[in-house]
Amino acid sequence: MSPERAVEASGLVVRRQGNVILDDLTFTVPRGQVTGLLGPSGCGKTTLMRTLVGVQVIEAGQAELLGLPAGDPRLRARIGYATQDHAVYSDLTLTENLRYFGTVLGLPRSRLADAIARTVATLDLGGLEDRLVSTFSGGQLARADLAVALLAGPDLLVLDEPTVGLDPVLRRDLWAVFHRLAAGGATLLVSSHVMDEAARCDHLLFMREGRFLAAGSPGELLAETGAADLESAFLTLASRRQAVRP
Amino acid sequence: MTAVTGGAPARARIFLSPPVRWRLTWATARRVLSQLRHDPRTVVMLIAVPSLLMVLLRYVLDNPLALNRFAPEFIGVFPFIIMFIITAVTTQRERARGTLERLMAMPLGKLDLLAGYAIAFGLVACVQVGVVTGISLTWLGVELPGSVVPLLVIAVLDAVLGMSLGLFASAFARTEFQAVQTMPAFVLPQTLLCGIVVARDQMSDVLRWLSDALPMSYAVDAMQQISAGASWSGQVTRDVGVILGFIFAALAGGALTLRRRTR
Numbered sequence: 001m002s003p004e005r006a007v008e009a010s011g012l013v014v015r016r017q018g019n020v021i022l023d024d025l026t027f028t029v030p031r032g033q034v035t036g037l038l039g040p041s042g043c044g045k046t047t048l049m050r051t052l053v054g055v056q057v058i059e060a061g062q063a064e065l066l067g068l069p070a071g072d073p074r075l076r077a078r079i080g081y082a083t084q085d086h087a088v089y090s091d092l093t094l095t096e097n098l099r100y101f102g103t104v105l106g107l108p109r110s111r112l113a114d115a116i117a118r119t120v121a122t123l124d125l126g127g128l129e130d131r132l133v134s135t136f137s138g139g140q141l142a143r144a145d146l147a148v149a150l151l152a153g154p155d156l157l158v159l160d161e162p163t164v165g166l167d168p169v170l171r172r173d174l175w176a177v178f179h180r181l182a183a184g185g186a187t188l189l190v191s192s193h194v195m196d197e198a199a200r201c202d203h204l205l206f207m208r209e210g211r212f213l214a215a216g217s218p219g220e221l222l223a224e225t226g227a228a229d230l231e232s233a234f235l236t237l238a239s240r241r242q243a244v245r246p
Numbered sequence: 247m248t249a250v251t252g253g254a255p256a257r258a259r260i261f262l263s264p265p266v267r268w269r270l271t272w273a274t275a276r277r278v279l280s281q282l283r284h285d286p287r288t289v290v291m292l293i294a295v296p297s298l299l300m301v302l303l304r305y306v307l308d309n310p311l312a313l314n315r316f317a318p319e320f321i322g323v324f325p326f327i328i329m330f331i332i333t334a335v336t337t338q339r340e341r342a343r344g345t346l347e348r349l350m351a352m353p354l355g356k357l358d359l360l361a362g363y364a365i366a367f368g369l370v371a372c373v374q375v376g377v378v379t380g381i382s383l384t385w386l387g388v389e390l391p392g393s394v395v396p397l398l399v400i401a402v403l404d405a406v407l408g409m410s411l412g413l414f415a416s417a418f419a420r421t422e423f424q425a426v427q428t429m430p431a432f433v434l435p436q437t438l439l440c441g442i443v444v445a446r447d448q449m450s451d452v453l454r455w456l457s458d459a460l461p462m463s464y465a466v467d468a469m470q471q472i473s474a475g476a477s478w479s480g481q482v483t484r485d486v487g488v489i490l491g492f493i494f495a496a497l498a499g500g501a502l503t504l505r506r507r508t509r
């Protein structure tokens with residue numbers, strides 16, 4: 001695996017309940033960049049992310065992350081994963097959540113408090129440390145969920161729709177955080193079904209019905225399709241695919 | 247974390263690492279207890295309900311001899327049932343809310359998680375059993391022919407048994423509503439067959455065989471031995487052995503139903 005690629009997958013097939021969810025996917029995710037996984041709801045984004053973090057059974061093909069096969073136990077402390085459904089304990093305070101997940105991630109006791117303070121500052125969660133997560137607003141909850149993913153300073157962040165449904169100011173701030181992390185050397189794979197987020201990514205994977213329509217930088221995809229914006233580019237690519245289908 | 251040399255196969259590392267890592271287990275137990283601490287109503291119910299049921303039993307029977315005979319059996323059964331429900335619902339919630347998937351994507355072993363749950367709820371069981379036994383022996387005037395220690399040991403084991411069966415049963419529930427329903431499905435048949443309602447030697451052969459196969463029968467049998475006077479007989483040792491066997495089998499079954507990778 002080349003050092004400038006954080007994820008490399010070929011011929012990836014995943015089936016759930018007999019349906020093909022990921023249909024022969026081959027792709028790479030560049031290291032140290034923000035890669036957007038864009039596509040409509042139900043196109044397989046979540047399944048692809050679950051496959052990469054190692055909680056989904058793979059039917060065929062392979063995926064390598066940071067030079068190790070998906071699901072390798074050595075990856076578990078190096079990947080930060082945030083699911084769509086905000087998997088934090090609502091009946092614990094923010095600090096209690098972070099202390100528990102930090103311990104599970106293998107942060108030594110001496111570094112735990114520092115890591116928590118740094119993550120709380122990064123996500124602007126100051127003042128909420130001792131509040132129960134069940135009292136959080138939607139935006140606070142989304143950031144608490146991201147905090148768990150960021151906590152151990154992972155090399156690769158897999159974030160499933162982290163900004164969907166949030167207010168525009170918070171969304172802008174989070175994207176700024178994502179780019180700061182990438183500038184610090186981390187690789188981010190961020191999914192969204194909202195096309196106007198595509199322009200904020202360095203690299204894009206357009207997905208539809210379990211397959212990729214295209215991959216490239218926003219500029220490349222605009223040039224390839226001659227479209228004015230990324231939403232039109234997606235539509236153009238989708239209709240081309242439809243046209244070649246038997 | 248120590249650096250891993252490139253060539254070492256991942257499988258070897260899993261094999262060499264100890265099955266339960268205490269720091270993670272203890273962190274999990276602390277986390278479960280913190281969750282309870284933030285939910286005082288549940289704590290009060292956990293501690294108070296078995297005792298209230300005992301007080302009720304005292305007045306329903308209204309006969310000191312009958313109470314001496316039945317109280318130890320119920321001291322074993324009430325915590326069993328309550329721990330079963332609490333664990334079934336808690337574990338199901340962990341599955342449904344995505345925290346289990348998140349933990350399974352992290353370096354947490356299934357056994358770390360299960361042992362953490364067992365320790366946390368085991369401690370709760372000790373308090374629960376201590377309170378219900380204390381109230382029974384003082385206020386309600388229950389008299390034991392021998393020492394109280396075997397009764398306490400068996401009652402705590404019963405509670406842990408309820409917990410491990412609840413963990414196992416939760417795997418068959420997709421919703422919290424179904425998790426609650428596993429209680430009548432898993433527990434009520436055992437209550438009918440365990441020898442409280444009808445003595446086991448008066449049951450038909452088929453029912454006795456069924457009774458022999460169910461864990462609560464041994465919990466109740468051990469308690470019957472103790473209230474009959476034998477403070478710790480060979481049969482009590484056998485019962486305790488069977489209960490421990492069921493606890494480990496249920497925990498192992500629970501570990502099998504916790505899937506790191508799903509289809």
